Amino acid sequence: MTLVNNSETAYALTSVSFSGASTVEIHETSMNEGMMRMRKISHIDIPANGSAELKPGSYHIMLIGLEREMKAGTTETLTLTFSDNSQKPVEAPVGTLSE
């Protein structure tokens, strides 16, 4: 998922909500001298006239404590909240790991 900021103002993704998990967090994975490291972060910066990408090995959203089973091929709605308190729903397709 790429978050694109076409404005002259820097924004940030500050939180994500999802009805099917007890907790939703923003995390970052990085490779540091052969060690795979993951940490919880407070936000993801989206620079003015720039973008931020969520992808494997980098920024991702953790859905912790899933409250229902998810089926591949369906979609789930996550709500993104930004630093200006605006919100945007995104449709996330549920995939299988073997893709």
Added chain:
Amino acid sequence: MKITIILIGLLAFALGIGLARYYLPQSSPGLEINTDGYTKVKVIEGKFGGDFTLFRGDKPVRLSDFHGKLVVMYFGFTSCPDVCPTTLTIIASALKQLTPEEIENVQPVFISIDPERDQGEKLDAYAAYFHPSFIGITGTPEEVQKVANQYGGFFIKVESDSALEYLVEHTSKTYIISKDGQYVSILPHDMTTDLALNAIRSGL
């Protein structure tokens, strides 16, 4: 005179190379053969690789139980969001390309480095989710750390303000142990399915 000096220099240089060739294989921890994108290392008991015992549920599992099979081994943990499932998926994709005869000679093993959260059926089910031939094993934190160190891997538990309470930082290499248990191929964290498949097939 200059020529003599150069000749002496050349001789010393040649002698140096000769000595290095003679001594290096003995001083290095194992014979390393660089092949296509991965390293193959000779097992030296007490120094690198070799047998160990961990547990599948409450049943002990020894690496040597799989003598005669190629063992594909990966250290990770089930709450790992990113690199573990990605690597296990790559291993599984390679396994799915094997013929039924080939897969009979392969034992994929997932070793959990997070025994506090990963035990018994949960661990086995997680591993089997990727490929039915996978088994999940673990032990006490000390036992698992020892096995990881034996193979040059390491991990560390890090307290976190996440709802997960702690996260585990770890190396992410895949180890393929030859059927006779004598060699370990070490595959990098960013391996492709093709690399994994080649490394598996070349050991069959």
